[in-house]
Amino acid sequence: MTLHLSQPPAGALNAVRSALAPGAALPPSAAAVLRHSAGRPEPLLALPVHALRGPAPRLAEAECTGWRFLLRAARPAAAGPHCPHESCDAAGAAGAAADVRPERPLMTGEFTEDGLEQVVAAAEVAAGADGPVFSHLSAGPFLDSTVRALRQAWQLVHLSPARYEPRLLPLPEHYASALWLHGELPAEDLLIPLAPAPLGVAAHQVLPAAELLARLANAPAARPTALIG
16 A cells, blocks of 8 residues: 545635635745745645644654645646737736636545645644634745655555555654654554754654654753754
């Protein structure tokens, strides 16, 4: 079997699409993330974000706190034949404004690498008291590491008989995160530390979840160096 992407709540997907809708006002931080993008990006896939709680957290009890949507570049507008007349240009502009393309479906179910090369940003949605709430956009090395880890995970498991669900697991005490490959049995769970990885752990080294968490439990907490994710 392979990686299996779960379906996010409809409210989470709607929150992202509403925030990225043409004409929707973006906060300055989000606009800065998209300053080099041509048009508004579209959701490609969603990863549930789980948090460990308590002094001796167990992976099986990790709580889903939201979703991170990987966003792919917008499709370029279709270009028709050029007409030198002003009336044609005006009609073409009006037609382009009215040309609303159907939204591409979100990737769910069996994961493939299709579209990963187009990922330009990520959108964070938090689970609020009144439903999912759009939080912020991000880009940069952490996003690149997430995409790399998904490719790595697919290469690792696509010929395996086991089935895994990819999730994101923040490790706040170590200012790091990991891609969590959640198996059907707890003993099958794997973690891929994302870059920058915790001290003493190699980024993108696939480890049994129990082994990595045990190592981190005995490691000193990291000092803040940069915000990630």
